[in-house]
Structures are given as structure tokens and as C-alpha cells.
Amino acid sequence: MTDRYAVFGNPIAHSKSPRIHALFAAQTGIALEYSALLSEPEEFAQDVMMFLISEGKGCNVTVPFKQEAWELADELSDYAARAQAVNTLVFREDGSMFGANTDGIGIVRDLQQNHGLVLQGKRILLLGAGGAVRGVLQPLLETQPASLFIANRTASKATELAADFATLGKVSGGGFEAINGQFDLIINGTAASLQGDLPPLPDGCLAVGGSTYDMMYAAKPTAFVEWGKAQGALLALDGLGMLVEQAAEAFFIWRGVRPDTAPVLAQLRAELAA
Numbered sequence: 696m697t698d699r700y701a702v703f704g705n706p707i708a709h710s711k712s713p714r715i716h717a718l719f720a721a722q723t724g725i726a727l728e729y730s731a732l733l734s735e736p737e738e739f740a741q742d743v744m745m746f747l748i749s750e751g752k753g754c755n756v757t758v759p760f761k762q763e764a765w766e767l768a769d770e771l772s773d774y775a776a777r778a779q780a781v782n783t784l785v786f787r788e789d790g791s792m793f794g795a796n797t798d799g800i801g802i803v804r805d806l807q808q809n810h811g812l813v814l815q816g817k818r819i820l821l822l823g824a825g826g827a828v829r830g831v832l833q834p835l836l837e838t839q840p841a842s843l844f845i846a847n848r849t850a851s852k853a854t855e856l857a858a859d860f861a862t863l864g865k866v867s868g869g870g871f872e873a874i875n876g877q878f879d880l881i882i883n884g885t886a887a888s889l890q891g892d893l894p895p896l897p898d899g900c901l902a903v904g905g906s907t908y909d910m911m912y913a914a915k916p917t918a919f920v921e922w923g924k925a926q927g928a929l930l931a932l933d934g935l936g937m938l939v940e941q942a943a944e945a946f947f948i949w950r951g952v953r954p955d956t957a958p959v960l961a962q963l964r965a966e967l968a969a
Contacts, residue, residue: 696750697726697727697728698726698727698728698752699727699728699729699730699746699749699750699751699752700716700727700728700729700730700751700752700753700754700755700949701729701730701731701732701746701751701754701755702729702730702731702732702754702755702756702757703732703733703734703739703742703743703746703754703755703756703757703760704731704733704734704756704757704758704759704760705733705734705735705736705758705759705760706733707731707732707733707734707757708731708733710731710757711938711963712729712731712755712757712938712942713729713730713731714963714966715938715939715942715959715963716729716942716946717729718954718958718959718962719942719943719946719954719959722954722955722958722959723950723952723954725950725952727752727950732746732754734760736759739760739763739764740763740767743764743767743784743792747786747790747792751786752785752786752949753783753784753785753786753945753948753949754783754784754786755782755783755784755942755945756781756782756783756784757782758826761780761781761782761796761826761830762779762780762826764780764781764782764784764794765778765779765780765781765794767781767784767792767794768781768784768792768793768794769791769792769793770791770792770793770794771793771794771795772793772794772795772796773833774795774796774797774799774800774830774833774834775794775795775796777832777833777859777860778796778798778799778826778829778830778832778833779829780796780798780826780829780830781794781795781796782795782796782797782798782830782941782945783795783796783797783944783945783948783949785948785949795944795945795948796830797941797942797944797945797948798827798830798831798937798941799830799831799832799833799834799835800834800940800941800944801936801937801938801939801940801941801942801943801944802831802834802835802882802908802910802934802937802940802941803831803834803835803837803838804940804943804944804956805932805934805936805937805939805940806880806908806932807838809936809940809956809957809960810906810930810932810936812880812906812930814835814838814839814840814880815838815839815840816839816840816841817840817841817879817880818840818841818842818844818876818877818878818879818880818902819835819840819842819843819844819878819879819880819881819882820843820844820846820874820878820880820881820882820900821835821843821844821845821846821882821884822846822847822881822882822883822884822885822894822896823845823846823847823883823884823885823894824845824847824849824852824853824855824856824868825884825885827884827885827910828845828856828884829856831882831884831910832845832856832860832863832866833860833863835882836860836863836864836866837863837864839864840864840865841865842865842866842867843864843865843866843867844866844867844868844869844873844874844878845857845866845867845868845869846868846869846870846871846873846874846894847868847869847870847871848870848871848894849870850868850869850870850873852868853868853869853870854867854868854869855868856868871894871895871896874896874897874900876900877899877900877901877902877905878900878901878902878905879902879904879905879906880905880906880907880908881896881900881901881905881906881907881908881923882907882908882909882910883907883908883909883910883911883919884910886911887918887919888909888911888917888918888919888920888922889911889913889917889918890918891918892918893918893919893922896922901923901926901927901928903927904929905928905929906923906928906929906930906931906932907919907920907922907923907926907928907930907931907932908930908932908933908934909923909932909933909934910934910937911933911934912933912934912935912938912967913933914967914968916931916933917933920932920933935960935963935964935967936956936960939956939959939960939963940956943956943959
């Protein structure tokens with residue numbers, strides 16, 4: 696019987712995860728079935744339990760259910776516990792669930808391994824204070840940046856989030872009006888750029904030789920990617936690499952095999968451009 700996996704979300708039809716995991720499975724010679732499953736609000740926990748009962752082996756979780764998955768898990772990875780969000784569930788033979796968060800691993804691997812960026816000693820500006828940002832904070836701080844500033848429209852959310860992670864490094868937060876100085880890396884953790892909107896960033900906040908990273912991606916460059924190019928960014932990146940890298944970490948957690956992400960990312964880029 697082929698092992699079954701899935702991703703739960705709402706909406707979910709757009710998800711690239713089934714394609715990514717199909718490519719991983721073909722590359723590694725592992726037979727598995729991976730589906731995108733729509734879950735309605737208030738039904739997520741029941742849907743996951745039904746998938747477990749039907750002999751599913753594990754699942755990914757995307758918007759808006761990552762916090763519910765955190766609450767559902769019987770045991771958590773360190774990253775998931777700190778983030779209070781789970782994007783990968785492992786179904787154990789005794790019926791219990793292990794919850795992990797691979798988002799931060801995904802973005803750090805994309806930045807460092809795929810694009811060769813050095814984060815240690817750098818000044819990082821992180822935009823937004825929602826679940827996407829919470830999920831990547833610990834791995835980013837573990838790279839030992841000189842400083843990390845969280846900017847959000849509601850300043851109190853940014854300062855509270857910074858306080859939650861203050862033991863891990865030099866992290867602070869505030870409103871967009873509190874952005875001060877220049878940054879070596881600016882990461883957009885909001886979804887605004889998909890609608891063509893941009894956070895109110897001050898001119899000149901990107902340092903010479905600095906780079907930008909949008910955690911979102913689209914077939915065409917997002918508004919934030921275009922902003923990065925206009926600011927003279929060394930690299931103006933989108934989040935497709937993060938998506939592939941976080942999926943590879945989930946695959947490794949499930950199967951104990953780490954797929955080669957480079958050809959998969961190249962394939963997805965080609966398919967997006969077609």
C-alpha cells in the first residue's frame with residue numbers, strides 16, 4: 696500500500712506542495728501519494744483525525760490552520776513550540792502526533808545555501824508580525840545577525856513578538872515609523888505584495904549591497920521584489936525557494952531522506968514561467 700500524505704489549508708487549490716512532493720518522490724525512488732485537501736473552519740481537527748484513521752502517514756498544514764495544528768500535536772519540535780505554529784505533522788503508530796515547523800529552516804537554507812547570503816553579523820528588517828514571521832524568527836536569530844527589527848502596522852504586535860524571542864538574540868520591534876537606519880536584508884513577511892501593495896518603508900532603508908526577500912511568490916515578480924530591484928538590491932528574491940526548502944525538510948522528517956532541492960526548484964520556476 697502506497698504511503699499517503701496531504702496538505703490541509705483553506706484555500707488550497709493553488710498549492711504547489713503536491714507537485715513538489717511528487718518530484719521529491721520520483722527523485723528518491725519513494726512511492727507515496729500526496730494530496731491537497733480543503734478543510735473548512737471548525738473542521739480542521741476532525742479532518743486531520745480522519746486522515747490519520749484512514750492510514751495517512753502525515754500531513755503539511757498551511758494557512759489558516761498552523762496554530763490549530765500546534766494545539767493538536769501531542770509533542771512539538773523546539774521550533775514549533777517557540778513559534779506556536781505547526782506546518783508538518785507526523786502520525787505515529789500509537790496514534791499520537793508530532794508537530795514540527797519547517798518554515799524557518801526553509802528560508803534560512805534558501806538564503807544561505809541557494810543564494811550564498813551571509814546572515815551572521817548583518818542587520819535584518821522583518822516586515823509583519825503574523826504567523827509567517829513568527830515561524831521564521833528562531834532560525835533567523837540562530838544565524839546570529841547583528842540585529843533584527845520587526846516592523847508592523849500595529850506596533851504593539853511587533854514589540855510583543857520581539858519580547859517572545861528576546862532570549863535568542865538582539866531582536867526588537869515597533870511600527871513602520873520606527874524603522875531607523877539601513878539594513879543588509881529586508882524580508883517581507885506580509886502578503887500585501889500579492890495585491891500590489893507595499894508596506895510604508897522609508898527611502899534609503901536598504902544598505903548598499905543589501906538584498907530583499909519576499910516570503911510570497913507568483914508567476915511574475917511580486918510588488919516587493921520589484922521594490923527591491925528599484926532600491927538597487929544585490930538580490931531581490933521571492934519565496935519559491937523557501938517553499939521548496941521547507942517541503943524538503945518535511946520530506947526528511949517523514950522519510951529520513953533529504954531530496955536535492957535544486958532540480959525541483961528549477962522545474963517549478965520553468966513551470967511558473969510557462
